[in-house]
Amino acid sequence: MKGSLRGVEATFTQLAGRPSDLWGFSLTGVFTRYLDHGSGQVKWMKGALGSATAFTDAASEVGDTDMELGLLRMAGPRLQAAQFGTLLLATWVDFLRLADAILRNCPMCSVEKLFTDLHRVQGLMEPTLTDLASLDPERVEAAALAMPALMGKLTREFDTLQRETRSTLKLGGQVIAAMKALEMVTMISTMKMALPRVPPSAPATLGVGLVMSSGGVMAGSRLVVSAEWVELMRRLVQAGVISVPAASAAVLIQGGQVTMAQAHQDLPKGVRDALGDSPEVRGMQVTGRAGAGMSDAPKHHVLPQEHREWFERRGFKGDMDIDQFCVRLEQAHHEAIHGGGNWKLGRIWPGEWNRMIMDALLQAETRAGRMLTRDGILKEVARHMRDYRIPMNFTSGGGR
Incomplete structure (x- = not known):
């Protein structure tokens, strides 16, 4: 996650520093607020990872097995918050890259509409980011539970924006190079991870820069996560460090299941097979607060x-x-x-x-x-x- 955050920060800096094109458009000026929105989220995510590191360091020195595990569990909500926050930032980067490509390659596209589209997307993400930034275990858990549905909405928003831009380019008779530039941006995360190309009829896949690359588990035609990631997640779930709903939501998102995410949806079969047949895995599905073992006890x-x-x-x-x-x-x-x-x-x-x-x-x-x-x-x-x-x-x- 630290590596992902560094990559996100570098992208914000790169987009902010790019000079305007021939038409004078770039992600600065009125669009600067959207760059600042992403950059502002990085700070609390770094803090959450630093806090989780502090707890793990304390756990390694306490010298009592039960207390060690208790301290590791304290790191869990912070890890979950940073994990899903980083995923949302990676998704926001995809939107900003697409917006940058539109501004540079589609002079007949409405700048006002693009501004409004980004504002709408930011509004979709803001409540979840606020809950994650609170680091409150119950709010983080609720945000994790809602993440697959949110990623489904963001995926549809991204796909709509991409399709509308392509239609405008065609109507304007733009050269093929502009179409390729747009296609390059919308596929950059998928190409970077060497995953199968998303068919034209399917929505684009967002934020997949967090998906592991080699030796992974297949769900349908997509690589979901590496076998090492699955084994680590299984151990963390068994130890109570990462919650079952959070693990399930992460796998659903990385497995490309967000557009069909429903309550109580099981894990993809390929991941379930890799995790093995255990009570933890059989119970690893999206649940509500009661299913997550959350209580209102004093x-x-x-x-x-x-x-x-x-x-x-x-x-x-x-x-x-x-x-x-x-x-x-x-x-x-x-x-x-x-x-x-x-x-x-x-x-x-x-x-x-x-x-x-x-x-x-x-x-x-x-x-x-x-x-x-x-x-x-x-x-x-x-x-x-x-x-x-x-x-x-x-x-x-x-x-x-």
Whole structure:
């Protein structure tokens, strides 16, 4: 994804720096806002990947298997957001390349209509990009679930714009070179990945720069993903790092299934065969929130909020802020670990979670004779979470 983002950034820079053609048209001036729209999205995607990297680095150093897996799961929503955000940016690049080709090769095409078309496409993408940029697990999950249908709409928009431009070129009696230039742009991603040429009657394929190239799984006549990608996705799904709906949506999009995407649609048979016959694969289909295992159960701060400054002095800042270490517990379980739900009375009970975990951490510091490191705290917390049967499925909670 970092490589894809670099490529997208380079394209924005290239399009912004291209001089105007003989007719004075280019993707600058009134069209600059569309270049800026794409460039502005890159920043949060880089941040999401950087945050995911921070969690994976912390996981490799914590020294506790369960906590390691919990930290990796925290990287999951950020990876999903960056994955689908990058796919949308790659699609936006396809639209901008096409618009650039139209401006340069079709002087009789309406600039005002092209501006309006791009505005409409941007409006289709904006809500999903906003949800992805929030990095909120539930909003990211909902955005991933809606992605196949969105890519279907974008594909039809792209195909319509391409066909209308070709018709205008023919009516205007333009030379064959202009037609070839337009065709080159609309096929550039497919040609780059050496995939079979899309028949003239089929919609163009968007954003396929993210599709792996060699050793892939076939779905119909198209290469979907590499066998290595499928195996990695299977492991991440089994570990709970990448959600089943997100994995399914990604495969549907890369398999060219977006124009027929429906709720509860199964994976392409070729991918299902490659993944193997397992419960995870049999369940890997687009589902709603309930099917994704999402719950509205209360969130519990594993690291007590009233001791926020204590934890900050020991490294829990930024991506590793204590608000990231929340778990969803059923109401009865949540009340039980807090002494019956009344926190004032609960603090009197030695086994109350917040009191117990702080006592344990302070004792650990006394034994160590120094301030605990972040990894040392997480290792100690993991031990007590197992004792209290608290799952290490962390989610972001409320802030200050």
